[in-house]
Amino acid sequence: VTPERLLFVVDLAGTLVFGLEGGLAAIAGRLDVFGVMVLAFATALGGGLVRDVLIGAIPPAAIRDPRYATAAFVGGGIAIVLHRLVTRLPRAVSVGLDAAGLALFAVSGAVKAHDAGIAPLLAVLMGTITGVGGGTVRDLFLARVPAVLRVDVYAVAALAGAMVTIVAIGWGRSRPSAMATGAGVCFLLRVVSAWQNWNLPRVGPG
Amino acid sequence: VTPERLLFVVDLAGTLVFGLEGGLAAIAGRLDVFGVMVLAFATALGGGLVRDVLIGAIPPAAIRDPRYATAAFVGGGIAIVLHRLVTRLPRAVSVGLDAAGLALFAVSGAVKAHDAGIAPLLAVLMGTITGVGGGTVRDLFLARVPAVLRVDVYAVAALAGAMVTIVAIGWGRSRPSAMATGAGVCFLLRVVSAWQNWNLPRVGPG
Amino acid sequence: VTPERLLFVVDLAGTLVFGLEGGLAAIAGRLDVFGVMVLAFATALGGGLVRDVLIGAIPPAAIRDPRYATAAFVGGGIAIVLHRLVTRLPRAVSVGLDAAGLALFAVSGAVKAHDAGIAPLLAVLMGTITGVGGGTVRDLFLARVPAVLRVDVYAVAALAGAMVTIVAIGWGRSRPSAMATGAGVCFLLRVVSAWQNWNLPRVGPG
Numbered sequence: 001v002t003p004e005r006l007l008f009v010v011d012l013a014g015t016l017v018f019g020l021e022g023g024l025a026a027i028a029g030r031l032d033v034f035g036v037m038v039l040a041f042a043t044a045l046g047g048g049l050v051r052d053v054l055i056g057a058i059p060p061a062a063i064r065d066p067r068y069a070t071a072a073f074v075g076g077g078i079a080i081v082l083h084r085l086v087t088r089l090p091r092a093v094s095v096g097l098d099a100a101g102l103a104l105f106a107v108s109g110a111v112k113a114h115d116a117g118i119a120p121l122l123a124v125l126m127g128t129i130t131g132v133g134g135g136t137v138r139d140l141f142l143a144r145v146p147a148v149l150r151v152d153v154y155a156v157a158a159l160a161g162a163m164v165t166i167v168a169i170g171w172g173r174s175r176p177s178a179m180a181t182g183a184g185v186c187f188l189l190r191v192v193s194a195w196q197n198w199n200l201p202r203v204g205p206g
Numbered sequence: 207v208t209p210e211r212l213l214f215v216v217d218l219a220g221t222l223v224f225g226l227e228g229g230l231a232a233i234a235g236r237l238d239v240f241g242v243m244v245l246a247f248a249t250a251l252g253g254g255l256v257r258d259v260l261i262g263a264i265p266p267a268a269i270r271d272p273r274y275a276t277a278a279f280v281g282g283g284i285a286i287v288l289h290r291l292v293t294r295l296p297r298a299v300s301v302g303l304d305a306a307g308l309a310l311f312a313v314s315g316a317v318k319a320h321d322a323g324i325a326p327l328l329a330v331l332m333g334t335i336t337g338v339g340g341g342t343v344r345d346l347f348l349a350r351v352p353a354v355l356r357v358d359v360y361a362v363a364a365l366a367g368a369m370v371t372i373v374a375i376g377w378g379r380s381r382p383s384a385m386a387t388g389a390g391v392c393f394l395l396r397v398v399s400a401w402q403n404w405n406l407p408r409v410g411p412g
Numbered sequence: 413v414t415p416e417r418l419l420f421v422v423d424l425a426g427t428l429v430f431g432l433e434g435g436l437a438a439i440a441g442r443l444d445v446f447g448v449m450v451l452a453f454a455t456a457l458g459g460g461l462v463r464d465v466l467i468g469a470i471p472p473a474a475i476r477d478p479r480y481a482t483a484a485f486v487g488g489g490i491a492i493v494l495h496r497l498v499t500r501l502p503r504a505v506s507v508g509l510d511a512a513g514l515a516l517f518a519v520s521g522a523v524k525a526h527d528a529g530i531a532p533l534l535a536v537l538m539g540t541i542t543g544v545g546g547g548t549v550r551d552l553f554l555a556r557v558p559a560v561l562r563v564d565v566y567a568v569a570a571l572a573g574a575m576v577t578i579v580a581i582g583w584g585r586s587r588p589s590a591m592a593t594g595a596g597v598c599f600l601l602r603v604v605s606a607w608q609n610w611n612l613p614r615v616g617p618g
Contacts, residue, residue, distance in 0.1 A: 026355075027409045029355075030408060031355055031408070032358050032405070032406035032407065032408055032409075033406050033407055033408075033409060034358075034361055034362050034406055035354075035355040035356075036409060038354060038355060038361060039355070041331075049260065053259055053260070053465055053470070054461065054465070054470075054471060054472060054475050055471050055475065056470040056471040058259070058260075058262040058264065058470065059260060059261050059262040059322075059324065060260060063260050063261065063324060063328055063332075064324075064325075065325075066325045066327045066328055069327060069328060069331060070327075079409075080409050083409060116471075118471065118475060118476075119476075119477075119478045121478045121481060121482075122475050122478055122481060125453075125481060126475075136553075140346060140552060140553075141342075141346075141351070141352060141355060142351060142355075143349060143350055143351045143555060144555055145553070145554060145555045146553060148447075148450060149438075149441075149443050149447040149450060149451070149553060149554075150447075152444050152446075155446055155450060156446050199444065200444035200445050200446055201444065201445055202442060202443070202444055202445075203439045203444075203445060203448060203491075203492050203495060232561075233615045235561075236614060237561055237614070238564050238611065238612035238613065238614055238615075239612050239613055239614075239615060240564075240565075240567055240568050240612055241560075241561040241562075242615060244560060244561060244567060245561070247537075255466065259465055259466070264465070264466075264468040264470065265466060265467050265468040265528075265530065266466060269466050269467065269530060269534050269538075270530075270531075271531075272531045272533045272534055275533060275534060275537060276533075285615075286615050289615060346552060347548075347552075347557070347558060347561060348557060348561075349555060349556055349557045
């Protein structure tokens with residue numbers, strides 16, 4: 001499998017997962033079927049669009065290649081057809097699904113920025129933005145404070161996964177191995193912190 | 207009339223209409239005169255700026271050519287001078303005005319994306335974003351859930367107009383004819399749905 | 413000092429100040445340490461990122477050069493370490509600090525846009541967006557109506573500073589002199605209006 005192919009598949013899988021998540025959030029918010037598709041699109045592609053614009057990859061991959069939008073809409077469609085089933089699943093499944101999307105996007109975003117010649121610190125930040133960006137756009141649309149600011153160890157997990165990936169590539173590890181390690185770190189960190197209710201320290205009174 | 211000229215005039219007319227709308231929303235929200243101008247600018251140019259960045263037309267037309275900002279500010283100025291008159295108009299007029307701006311932007315946005323070599327599915331989405339983007343930016347500024355998610359058959363009308371335009375161009379119709387047909391479809395769909403209170407199906411309980 | 417060097421130092425100082433402000437807003441909003449860093453980054457670099465994308469300077473300076481992100485995070489770190497001290501300072505200090513950041517960004521943003529060949533009217537608007545953009549992004553994240561729309565004579569001060577700078581450069585004044593004059597006008601206008609509670613006229617009933 002070529003590196004480009006690997007990145008593409010990882011990206012598309014993340015897009016589908018986040019499209020499904022955005023669609024479910026829209027259904028929970030009592031939006032109509034079109035609103036479901038809008039949120040599926042914004043959640044699935046928002047982070048990647050921002051990243052591509054910022055690293056100078058314009059038009060962004062999601063605009064050049066219709067398969068991204070298609071994956072997002074398929075995710076939104078699954079949300080509409082299967083929402084009764086999906087919302088009845090145990091919380092572990094939805095947390096796991098979200099963690100998987102986060103891990104896929106954090107890793108692919110960091111690698112794309114790195115490939116575009118962005119310095120390591122900022123490639124890590126671009127990976128983090130790719131991971132948390134879609135959910136942030138979704139929350140802004142629903143007029144609520146973004147999860148990235150509310151949920152402890154969410155952006156931290158994306159950051160850790162992106163950092164591990166970039167460090168591993170810097171140490172000469174192969175792409176698939178670096179990406180698998182980074183994605184694993186992000187996924188585990190997110191799932192375990194949600195399970196154990198890990199919190200980051202707050203600053204200030206109280 | 208050249209195709210470029212036609213696009214420019216359509217775009218500028220939409221800018222003026224949405225500048226007026228943004229200004230009126232700011233006045234209704236009790237903002238000061240400067241806030242009125244900020245919302246006029248953001249509502250009139252927000253959608254086009256996002257579209258131009260995404261299709262790689264950078265700097266965006268609205269930044270390269272001061273006539274866009276001028277049209278937006280003229281719209282905001284009309285809102286300030288005539289708001290007493292405008293808010294006393296029957297609801298049909300304000301819905302019609304908004305539908306006209308939506309139609310002009312959806313059609314010009316789709317054609318601009320198509321001309322930049324964007325695939326049909328995404329050119330249609332870019333037209334939709336151009337149409338609904340400004341109002342979405344305005345609603346985010348006012349910290350409320352965007353109309354695109356609340357109002358049924360709003361983004362759908364923009365999507366339909368953009369789709370008809372792109373399909374008509376694909377079938378070899380002339381620019382002016384394709385754009386007039388698409389704009390007409392969008393305008394009628396929006397006005398009739400507002401008049402008849404058409405709703406899209408909701409998903410989920412209730 | 414070369415013009416580039418001057419712009420860079422002014423920009424970096426503004427980044428540090430707004431990073432500190434974003435961090436303090438996050439602490440006041442009871443966010444965790446990571447949320448503090450996210451808001452420091454978004455507040456310090458949001459306006460400049462939007463400006464760079466709009467004037468076609470892609471990747472933006474803040475993505476090409478890690479020193480910008482570092483300055484933002486140092487500002488966020490100062491907020492965490494010294495927040496008890498900083499929040500006990502008289503209001504005059506925090507207003508002055510914010511006015512300084514606003515002035516630095518409005519002036520550097522206008523000059524950068526002007527150097528990129530943007531027309532005067534829009535270079536002034538780009539300076540205004542650079543000044544108020546970061547705080548706007550921060551407020552959107554915290555799901556509140558942006559200060560730019562709530563606080564009188566805020567964006568107006570940024571606009572005035574950017575305008576004075578661009579006019580002075582147009583009249584053949586040297587960079588440092590034009591930028592110092594513009595920054596002084598913005599700073600004084602903001603500080604005096606906050607002190608005197610100047611308000612812009614409202615439009616509409618009441």
